[in-house]
Amino acid sequence: MIGSSLKISVAFLAFFALSIMVVSIPNTGVRSVLCNSGTFTGGDPFTVSLDYVLKELQSATPTVKNYDFYNISPYPNAFAYGHASCNQNLSTSDCTTCLEAAKNNMLGSCQMRIGGRSVLNDCTIRYEQYPFDD
Secondary structure, rough: EEEEEEEEHHHHHHHHHHOOOOOOOOOOOOOEEEEEEEEEEOOOEEEEEEHHHHHHHHHHHHHHHHHHEEEEEOOOOOOEEEEEEEEOOOOOOHHHHHHHHHHHHHHOOOEEOOOOEEEOOOEEEEOOOOOOOO
């Protein structure tokens, strides 16, 4: 009898522990997308700088404290500046997922623009051709 009571108790505790685990996914609902009115062309050196900045934002932001990261491209002939942040309650992988969605929304709306910003419910990403503070 004691053995079955112990099994029931363990089963109950396991069920209870699993039922209180929180599983979250990033809220990638778009709040706003803003684009700089200036443009660049495909052969412009800014293309390389922008690619560098966006890749760094996506790879570094989920790994830094408070998910808040600023950067600048290392190419002096056409600097690009960037900032990205995620809701601190997200997991690292959820921050990565959210930033990917934010980047895709921004680039889809701000094609060939020298600046863009995408604000989702759980993350934001921004780039410009000039330094900025959010």
